[in-house]
Amino acid sequence: MAKxxxxxxxxxxxxxxxxxxxxxxxxxxxxxxxxxxxxxxFAIWEKMQAELDRMFKExxxxxxxxxxxxxxxxxSKEASHVNGFAKExxxxxxxxxxxxxxxxxxxxxxxxxxxxxLIVRPTSETIIWDTxxxxxxxxxxxxxxxxxxxxVVRWEMxxxxxxxxxxxxxxxxxxxxxxxxEALDETKQMINIYAKFAEGFMAMPVVIGTKTEGERxxxxxxxxxxxxxxxxxxxxxxxxxxxxxxxxxxxxxxKFATKEGKQEYVWASSWGVSTRLxxxxxxxxxxxxxxxxxxxxAPYQVVxxxxxxGDKQLEDVSVVALKVKKExxxxxxxxxxxxxxxxxxxxxxxxxxxKGVPLRLALGNRDLENGTIEIARRDTLEKETFQISxxxxxxxxLLDKIQENLYTKxxxxxxxxxxxxxxxxxxxxxxxxxGFVYAQWDGTSETEEKIKQDTKATIRCIPEDSVDEEGxxxxxxxxxxxxxxxxxxx
Amino acid sequence: MAKxxxxxxxxxxxxxxxxxxxxxxxxxxxxxxxxxxxxxxFAIWEKMQAELDRMFKExxxxxxxxxxxxxxxxxSKEASHVNGFAKExxxxxxxxxxxxxxxxxxxxxxxxxxxxxLIVRPTSETIIWDTxxxxxxxxxxxxxxxxxxxxVVRWEMxxxxxxxxxxxxxxxxxxxxxxxxEALDETKQMINIYAKFAEGFMAMPVVIGTKTEGERxxxxxxxxxxxxxxxxxxxxxxxxxxxxxxxxxxxxxxKFATKEGKQEYVWASSWGVSTRLxxxxxxxxxxxxxxxxxxxxAPYQVVxxxxxxGDKQLEDVSVVALKVKKExxxxxxxxxxxxxxxxxxxxxxxxxxxKGVPLRLALGNRDLENGTIEIARRDTLEKETFQISxxxxxxxxLLDKIQENLYTKxxxxxxxxxxxxxxxxxxxxxxxxxGFVYAQWDGTSETEEKIKQDTKATIRCIPEDSVDEEGxxxxxxxxxxxxxxxxxxx
Numbered sequence: 001m002a003k004x005x006x007x008x009x010x011x012x013x014x015x016x017x018x019x020x021x022x023x024x025x026x027x028x029x030x031x032x033x034x035x036x037x038x039x040x041x042f043a044i045w046e047k048m049q050a051e052l053d054r055m056f057k058e059x060x061x062x063x064x065x066x067x068x069x070x071x072x073x074x075x076s077k078e079a080s081h082v083n084g085f086a087k088e089x090x091x092x093x094x095x096x097x098x099x100x101x102x103x104x105x106x107x108x109x110x111x112x113x114x115x116x117x118l119i120v121r122p123t124s125e126t127i128i129w130d131t132x133x134x135x136x137x138x139x140x141x142x143x144x145x146x147x148x149x150x151x152v153v154r155w156e157m158x159x160x161x162x163x164x165x166x167x168x169x170x171x172x173x174x175x176x177x178x179x180x181x182e183a184l185d186e187t188k189q190m191i192n193i194y195a196k197f198a199e200g201f202m203a204m205p206v207v208i209g210t211k212t213e214g215e216r217x218x219x220x221x222x223x224x225x226x227x228x229x230x231x232x233x234x235x236x237x238x239x240x241x242x243x244x245x246x247x248x249x250x251x252x253x254x255k256f257a258t259k260e261g262k263q264e265y266v267w268a269s270s271w272g273v274s275t276r277l278x279x280x281x282x283x284x285x286x287x288x289x290x291x292x293x294x295x296x297x298a299p300y301q302v303v304x305x306x307x308x309x310g311d312k313q314l315e316d317v318s319v320v321a322l323k324v325k326k327e328x329x330x331x332x333x334x335x336x337x338x339x340x341x342x343x344x345x346x347x348x349x350x351x352x353x354x355k356g357v358p359l360r361l362a363l364g365n366r367d368l369e370n371g372t373i374e375i376a377r378r379d380t381l382e383k384e385t386f387q388i389s390x391x392x393x394x395x396x397x398l399l400d401k402i403q404e405n406l407y408t409k410x411x412x413x414x415x416x417x418x419x420x421x422x423x424x425x426x427x428x429x430x431x432x433x434x435g436f437v438y439a440q441w442d443g444t445s446e447t448e449e450k451i452k453q454d455t456k457a458t459i460r461c462i463p464e465d466s467v468d469e470e471g472x473x474x475x476x477x478x479x480x481x482x483x484x485x486x487x488x489x490x
Numbered sequence: 491m492a493k494x495x496x497x498x499x500x501x502x503x504x505x506x507x508x509x510x511x512x513x514x515x516x517x518x519x520x521x522x523x524x525x526x527x528x529x530x531x532f533a534i535w536e537k538m539q540a541e542l543d544r545m546f547k548e549x550x551x552x553x554x555x556x557x558x559x560x561x562x563x564x565x566s567k568e569a570s571h572v573n574g575f576a577k578e579x580x581x582x583x584x585x586x587x588x589x590x591x592x593x594x595x596x597x598x599x600x601x602x603x604x605x606x607x608l609i610v611r612p613t614s615e616t617i618i619w620d621t622x623x624x625x626x627x628x629x630x631x632x633x634x635x636x637x638x639x640x641x642v643v644r645w646e647m648x649x650x651x652x653x654x655x656x657x658x659x660x661x662x663x664x665x666x667x668x669x670x671x672e673a674l675d676e677t678k679q680m681i682n683i684y685a686k687f688a689e690g691f692m693a694m695p696v697v698i699g700t701k702t703e704g705e706r707x708x709x710x711x712x713x714x715x716x717x718x719x720x721x722x723x724x725x726x727x728x729x730x731x732x733x734x735x736x737x738x739x740x741x742x743x744x745k746f747a748t749k750e751g752k753q754e755y756v757w758a759s760s761w762g763v764s765t766r767l768x769x770x771x772x773x774x775x776x777x778x779x780x781x782x783x784x785x786x787x788a789p790y791q792v793v794x795x796x797x798x799x800g801d802k803q804l805e806d807v808s809v810v811a812l813k814v815k816k817e818x819x820x821x822x823x824x825x826x827x828x829x830x831x832x833x834x835x836x837x838x839x840x841x842x843x844x845k846g847v848p849l850r851l852a853l854g855n856r857d858l859e860n861g862t863i864e865i866a867r868r869d870t871l872e873k874e875t876f877q878i879s880x881x882x883x884x885x886x887x888l889l890d891k892i893q894e895n896l897y898t899k900x901x902x903x904x905x906x907x908x909x910x911x912x913x914x915x916x917x918x919x920x921x922x923x924x925g926f927v928y929a930q931w932d933g934t935s936e937t938e939e940k941i942k943q944d945t946k947a948t949i950r951c952i953p954e955d956s957v958d959e960e961g962x963x964x965x966x967x968x969x970x971x972x973x974x975x976x977x978x979x980x
Contacts, residue, residue, distance in 0.1 A: 009942050013917065029556070029557045029617065029620075030564070030617065031617070034559060036557065037554055039636060042552070042555055043552065063529065064528055064532045065526070065527040067521045067524035067526065067657055069524060072595075072596060075587075076596055087586060087587055088585065088586055089585070089587065090584075090608070091558070091582060092583075092584075093582075093584065094583060095580060096726070097576065097579065098577070099611070105562075105563065105566040106572060108581050108583065116875075120558075120610070127520065130519075146529060150641075151640075167558050167559070186517070188508065259809075316721040326810055334629045478654070
């Protein structure tokens, strides 16, 4: 019997933790806060990487690689950045171990102390802008459009698999431009690419908007984010794109000669998404039976399970199953044929439901006689038996339909959980219920902070499609110019 | 004018360092021993990764990800491993910085000292086998065939771009098996895959063999390597595959229940190649003009350069150039059209020769009239003008030919530089000249060490195709059973 999950209703957080482990996505390691991403989980992340990488390259970006370590002094160069990032981090102070003279294993060699400590990168703006100084002399060297796939470390006190881990995997884009407009356009382009990926591949609807000053990236003039709504009514920030102005260029003295021969500071953007997207994916679609994956990100989209008694029947069924596999693969569908004799069909059914494989085909002796095959959708758990001759069309059609259905379902859920609050009483009630809450805000950090203390809700973003709409702040009663999006968040 | 390289004859080492930088492959960073891999260099590495990853997956391996940090105590568990790997490494001792009370930037917070230091992984056997213990209970859980693409850190005193850096990128495979035979087969399979990659994609001939005890991986019972010969007559170890026996299973207590219900320790292999392959690629094919790339690993295989005067001519030439680009891309050829108006054609010619683009097409006004185009091969620097209608066949044919020619050339070079020494005088003379030297060896570490002290030559490997051939050791005069491969090495 496959492992049984705690229901979402009973304990959402427990359900999530169990699902991540039971579906073989990830687990905690022997190192505090660091996870092991297991092959099945990593295969989903690889699919995400491949699509994002393609989208980055199509828009003119190139990959490169910068050092894991950043000298401590680099962080001090950009004033607000240091406060945001150089605090909770892994610090390398020594470069050698030696045998314990008392014979008890190994100890840090006190003679091998570094002159300057190295920080394991929590993000790479500083080391990259230190490098860009050498690369940029004139307007001819611009723009620089670089992305890096890398691991980063932030010393988190409370960690959860995928959602918040000490080490995580991500991509970070770092671009350099001759003008403010170009840097701003890039910043917006990238948040739109993230939204397109989230909606088109993860089947996860998102709200695009800008962050308030208090929630901005340390060192940014403007931070764009995409915000998704999880099944428990909490928001999840799924990607950010920052307009950095000339802050890092000034901190690292990166100037360029304009066409007119003047020296000017370079304009910058940076943007990233991480393995946190795995958490978002899980919490958007999965159910009490297990993981539900959109076909576009499933490591295999179809699993074929043979139903048989004895070697002869397995052999007969296998011949047909392998033909089906080949036919589907020729259509670009990824297929696993699970002919392991160590597990019963029932166990396998449960296992692949737990793992969220979009379509399950079951093929038995009776099917061979009738020329039929059974198909089961993971998203609806519906089963159907049909003529095997029609398999190609059927599978391709259903995969499209599942992808679409997941997006529609998640969008409907979000719409049902999106509210507008006109009074603070209403606001508190709605936040307690969970969901996205639109409300007028007076634009001050003070109000934002008070609402947070009071309700644990934060301003997720000022949505890009928000309209000028005069009113009064739901909290302070002061004048307000538009509604912003509040929620409790991961 | 593009930058002019020091010739190989004059100073091979200087030539290498300049080439890596002038061709935009990599550069040193502000962090001692850590490199920045620039977009053009990284694009080559991505091509390598893609091919290797495909070969790994075709042989049943899956990717996963394990933590960057390893608790210090893990290293002490495997006795020989600790001596090999836990010495020169980056040690994380603290997890927080704070503002300097004297107002001078930031300092390490003494209150945030870790109870147990963390080592930045120099290789991941220990953390992975600590994880496998949880994954393996019975023979049904075996084999485990996992690979990880990751960064690793070894605190090197003398570093050189790609060849030896403090941080480098690599892949490390870690497999677990029920039997010794299976683990050994896997070890051999992987060294053969590396050889196939080196020869088939890098166009670099290699010798496959086993390492002597003194040169083995710390913790392995047997190490297989592929050894290539660089243009300066020095050997370069390009990949290794280790048969680890039950050493790590015993150190981390990883047992499994056999079919018969007995408890046995698991058998293991590990194998890896790194960004060092970039150094091998550069030093195998490049010349005094610049980089030479095999078409199968070139970021773009063809560059098209327009020759024109004025906007009108550029426009006319571009129409044809873009048609050619499209036609070649449809044939699976990667093409860059460099229509930048900021650089002259002559500058571009030099630039792409420096960057090793396999084929250069030049297209001018005269060509448009005649229906011709000029093609130049990077490997031979030969030029030819031919009918543009024939472009598809011509380019595809030439790319195949260049790939083949590079392999043949490198193989001929290696054969010319491969010697057999019958006396120690002869041996010393040959080693001084540079190249691969086969010689009888008595099988003792003592002799191996003395030869190394005397000549700087090491036993690169005991080639897998070496035959039993009784004789006397070239150094000691003692009985010897076969010839082994000596060389000075990177």
